[in-house]
Amino acid sequence: MMVESASETIRTTTSNQNGVSNLSSQLDGGGGREGGSNGDNNGEISPVDLLHLQQQQVCVCVCVCVCTSCSVVCASMCPGDLQQLWKEVSGVQSAEEALKQQHTGEGLDLSTNSTSTSFPKANTHSSLHSLHNGQDNHTPKRDSHEEHAGSHPLYGHGECKWPGCEALCDDMGQFIKHLNNEHALDDRSTAQCRVQMQVVQQLEIQLAKESERLQAMMTHLHMRPSEPKPFNQPLNLASSGSLLKRESEVYPEGLPHPPTSATAPITPLRQGPSVISSSSLHSHSHPHGVGPIRRRIADKFCTPIASELAQNCEFYKNADVRPPFTYASLIRHAILEAPDRQLTLNEIYNWFTRMFAYFRRNTATWKNAVRHNLSLHKCFVRVENVKGAVWTVDEVEYQKRRPPKMTGSPTLVKNMISGLGFGSLNASYQAALAESSLTLLNSQGLVNPSSAASLNMLHGMGHDDVSSTVEQVNSNGSCSPTLSPQQYGHQVHVKEEPTEIEEDSRSMSLMATVTQNMALPSDRDDRDLDDELPTEELE
DNA sequence: GCTTTTATAAACACGG
């Protein structure tokens, strides 16, 4: 077993910090959601995350003006408006930050906004006091149970819940200290708070409008409301369809729900009418409801995990929802999302807990599953590092792992086409859809532009696609992979296996061929790789 | 009914 040179691999432990820098430097690229991982972000990316949250949640064209003197709700807000909103918010950054950003040419142009963005502190002092003064004065956002437990609405799972912060705090005392230090009453916090207020306001408005729309639709179609479902029953939104409980009654805004009962994990809505089947409603095998949902639907139906996570990032972060992906898919995504496309086991753990509230419990179970998957699947390659071992993804093996199931199934393809827009709906909207007649609602075409990634599904690809959609995530600033996974092919594979000639001669475009040739030296494996990579990699 | 895939659990080895 050879050990790779340290210079090539000794960079994994700083991946999170890299993410922060990426976020900071890509404000113009639509923001991101991956940077503030482990509390080293000093809150600088919080507004970005807020902005992205808004971008996700107001994509149905609801606009709230957050200028200095008003909060008028308008119609038809586009991402550009949100960018402007962000500019206004960021206009209260310190002069040092502004100078830094201007100097690097990557930040916002504050010169045109700095004079018009001084938020009236007096109007927000009272609310901000409640935010930064700790647990005595905080605004109650959680249930009384947590309140009585001495928790803080901005503190949970050992991390700061300030939008975009996620700083890790061991205990409440440390959190309070962090809160007072990093989120004190200043312009930035004021702006963040104000943005958050707008987010809530927008969502309330959006909910009202969508509820009205739904009511009108159902009235028009003479449909009955969804049948209720016992709340503590394991819920799989992907498959329960009209049998879902109307959770909107419990969480009216469709926002990331507070953690459900440990016995009632839910899986968010997945794409495609064909996915819905009563047979999969009770797919949980574990008596406690946290057992496996066999065949993660996103895998089965080729949903791009990257786009799904990109769109529902906040939802998964906050809701105790089991992600509808296999462990292998999640691990792969975590690794490919890393700047170096390699992660240590612990970093993979961190990614899971950071991205999914669901994985903040039952740690022994899922961590064991992660390790098991890493060892079991040949697509995960352990690479020795001077500091230990990192895990990479052998994309070829991953693609081999599952033959395409889309080809030769015209009905399924047709259904996938008709359901293209589904995956692009934001989490809140998906939740709303799940509670009603999702098929009908989705036919309304309420999709956001990022749903273009879903077009991948049309090309007969048989996998949940990460490598093709990682770039999409990149555009959001959440990660910055620049290497093809195959570029790690030259690294020493601890787990060796016999090379197989892929019988499946899937089509591959010239671009992919070029990419692969660039990534790997020519040998037999390369030819195999060229033959094996499906077209999904090219979209 | 068989095979494959996946999830879960558990045992074990190894090294720090």
Next chain:
DNA sequence: TCCGTGTTTATAAAAG
């Protein structure tokens, strides 16, 4: 000894 990491085996379930 404990813990983290990594491997392996067994079992069950779902789906093709």
